[in-house]
Amino acid sequence: MNIGDVAKRSGVPAKTIRYYEEIGLIRPRRSENGYRAFADSDLHKLAFLGRARALGFSIEECRTLLALYEDDGRESAQVKAVAESHLAEIDAKIAQLQAMRETLARLVRACHGDDRPDCPILADLAHLD
Amino acid sequence: MNIGDVAKRSGVPAKTIRYYEEIGLIRPRRSENGYRAFADSDLHKLAFLGRARALGFSIEECRTLLALYEDDGRESAQVKAVAESHLAEIDAKIAQLQAMRETLARLVRACHGDDRPDCPILADLAHLD
DNA sequence: CTTGAGCTTCCAGTGACTGGAAGCCTTATG
DNA sequence: CATAAGGCTTCCAGTCACTGGAAGCTCAAG
Incomplete structure (x- = not known):
């Protein structure tokens, strides 16, 4: 081939x-x-x-x-160990993305999205701790 | 500074x-x-x-x-558009990761993970369509 | 005066491909 | 038999967003 x-x-x-x-x-x-x-x-x-x-x-x-x-x-245990470790990484990534998602979704909901300049999304990003 | x-x-x-x-x-x-x-x-x-x-x-x-x-x-609408598009990407990524997660979790559950060589994880990966 | 920390630039490497150029090989068609 | 199209080859560069390291200049403290 x-x-x-x-x-x-x-x-x-x-x-x-x-x-x-x-x-x-x-x-x-x-x-x-x-x-x-x-x-x-x-x-x-x-x-x-x-x-x-x-x-x-x-x-x-x-x-x-x-x-x-x-x-x-x-030993199948070796395979399982690799898979479990990867699964844990995936779970961590999902958790991180979901946290981002929550914050972002909240901001998007709060933004009226019209022709005026004031915007809670920018306000949040600009906020100094 | x-x-x-x-x-x-x-x-x-x-x-x-x-x-x-x-x-x-x-x-x-x-x-x-x-x-x-x-x-x-x-x-x-x-x-x-x-x-x-x-x-x-x-x-x-x-x-x-x-x-x-x-x-x-x-216009706040411009900001909102960027944020919404990014939110959609995040949602897509989460969905993709969750699909992976389901498959992987199923395989991990099915693998006994001992000293024997047979392993459903490898069997699944090796499976030709 | 020396030491060490902090700053500078430049170069290379990461992960996992992906695109493109230049050129050889094979197959189909006129 | 010539040619054109398509498949194969290698090599180089680019992606994204940094990150590490080397060589060398500057500054503050002792």
Whole structure:
């Protein structure tokens, strides 16, 4: 398979696939003409990576997960630890965004949004502690 | 005021203040010795920027908000539009994170997390559509 | 006079791509 | 068989918003 095929089949853009090779996540063979020649195992890895990235795992977490995936002697506890740590980060990010959201929503509600200049949003931002 | 003072008073790190000057968000005067000389208005702007950034506004949105803040002829509707658009982005991000969170939490619950290798988290990631 | 803190500029790196240029390779069509 | 289109290659630069560090100037205290 050429890069275009795996890109289509895995859903990972060709540019991204080249980048993943550059940082050592995958190591496709090369054909005689210099083209990358992807095996089924490469396609599987890329699909794996695509899904892990979609769940928000960082590249380094993906590297760890991929290594665990390929290690028959892994302990599921290791995988779970990575996932739990990531879950905690997601929860923290959600909490932070929700705090922002509350403040912002309050300000937006308070702003009449007409042609006059006075605005509680700017007033809040300008307020010195 | 020197940069260290405004950094402490505004809560914006000195490095970040220099960066904000570089991209034209602030234009402090210079003393004869070459040091930046911050006026109260600069301090206010930095505090403004710090708060706007804390609410998740992008630098370009901050630039717009700062311009509106300084424009006596602004219409509060313009400010509200920026804030509402940002609020929508935040909501989208929260929704996306919550979707990730649900999937991930389900997988974590399903993984027994012991010394055996079989793991529903990896199984899910590896699953080809 | 020296020491240490604070200031300056400039360069490089972060994360995870993404866009684009220049050029080789392959395939389809006239 | 020539050519044109499309796919592949590498390399370089840009994104966003800083952040770290090096080299060197300035200032206040002892």
